[in-house]
Amino acid sequence: MSSVLRPDLPHVIVVGGGTAGLASAWQLAERGASVTVLDPRVAPHEDGSHGGFTRVTRHAYHEGTSYVPLVREADALWCSLESDPGELLVRTGMIEFGPPDEPEFVGVLQACEAFDIEHRLLDAAELRRTYPFVVPDRWQGCWTPSAGYLRVPACLGAMRMRAQALGVDVRTGVGVVAVETGRVVLDDSALEADAIVVAAGVRSLELLPTPDVSVSVLRRVLFWLRPKVEPAGLPVWGALTPSGFFYGFPPGHEGLSGLKVACHTSDAIPGLDEPVDPEALDRSVRTEDWAPVADFLRAFMPSVGLDRIEHRVCMYGATASRDFLIDRHPSMPGVVVASGLSGHGFKFAPALGRLVADLVLTDAEPQPEFAWAQHR
Ligand SMILES: Cc1cc2nc3c(=O)[nH]c(=O)nc-3n(C[C@H](O)[C@H](O)[C@H](O)COP(=O)(O)OP(=O)(O)OC[C@H]3O[C@@H](n4cnc5c(N)ncnc54)[C@H](O)[C@@H]3O)c2cc1C
The missing domain is CATH 3.50.50.60 (FAD/NAD(P)-binding domain)
Structure with a gap:
């Protein structure tokens, strides 16, 4: 070129x-x-x-439908840099799940409808049968094959x-x-x-x-686990729960081995959105970093276990x-x-x-x- x-x-x-x-x-x-x-x-x-080797890409954008055309444009541009499909963008599809009236979950479905994003709704029984998620009977899942992760x-x-x-x-x-x-x-x-x-x-x-x-500069911790049982067929996933948005990746070897799990947002975790000084970033795992993720795993992915093997601390530069x-x-x-x-x-x-x-x-x-x- x-x-x-x-x-x-x-x-x-x-x-x-x-x-x-x-x-x-x-x-x-x-x-x-x-x-x-x-x-x-x-x-x-x-x-x-x-930092942290991988990033989720998803089209059913609950944060605002004006992001959908942008992510579609970005996808095409990422792919234009690839010599082989999957070199940068690994299209695993994504399963997002939560209570059907959770605003973020509603937002996922609205984005699908508004932008004709290919998707499929799953009930709780199918979610439990297909994935390692244990969810209440009224919860639903939304599968979008266009999502995945970026290396x-x-x-x-x-x-x-x-x-x-x-x-x-x-x-x-x-x-x-x-x-x-x-x-x-x-x-x-x-x-x-x-x-x-x-x-x-x-x-x-x-x-x-x-x-x-x-x-504001916000601190976030990414965790890698050694699952008790390897969750076969797990794609990128997002749990839009009343206690926060937890997400994760398929088990694999992208930079670090294991199952990568994190919490993106939560109003229920004290201090999660307290601004920090990037020059004095605490890179250790504090009790308050791990406890909400462990609680989530215990409640919704018990078969994975809590064998934490690695972590990385990263910063969001966040507007209000x-x-x-x-x-x-x-x-x-x-x-x-x-x-x-x-x-x-x-x-x-x-x-x-x-x-x-x-x-x-x-x-x-x-x-x-x-x-x-x-x-x-
Ligand atoms: C834990 C975590 C999980 C995330 N997950 C996702 C996800 O799943 N999907 C997604 O889409 N996004 C995700 N993000 C967000 C995404 O990764 C960031 O929004 C994005 O990487 C920020 O890009 P940036 O260019 O602003 O910052 P950076 O990529 O950090 O680049 C800033 C650069 O500026 C340089 N710099 C700093 N000071 C100076 C200076 N004085 N002079 C010159 N250069 C300087 C730095 O060295 C750095 O290289 C996540 C972020 C974090 C922290």
């Missing part, structure tokens, strides 16, 4: 070479922009929001390689100290650019002089609404921020890169729920 640089387009510095940064660089370069990416580290790494290291590597093939200069070992209009400040120098994309994950807003919006922040800075011309991916942004990355490229290269309006004004 050769680069077709267009000198009429701006030179863009992308601050952050993680999920949103590499996607933005790739999409900008596809359109001919000259791009430099700066990051102190080489992604994947554990000091950000993409994070391969995805990041493929985006970087495609971007580099298009001429992007990816510099690692370079941390940005501050972003100003028209330039980024490094430790002992500064670099000028026509446009700057701030995609430094949980550290994005600290680089801006007057962020005027809020993104959990919608992303992808917009031009209101008072810094030429600066676009792509941050606040709120613990569910990985699957969308290539489509978010395209949104960033639109904001940098055209006078496109931001997607309404991602606009700066929504996060003040």
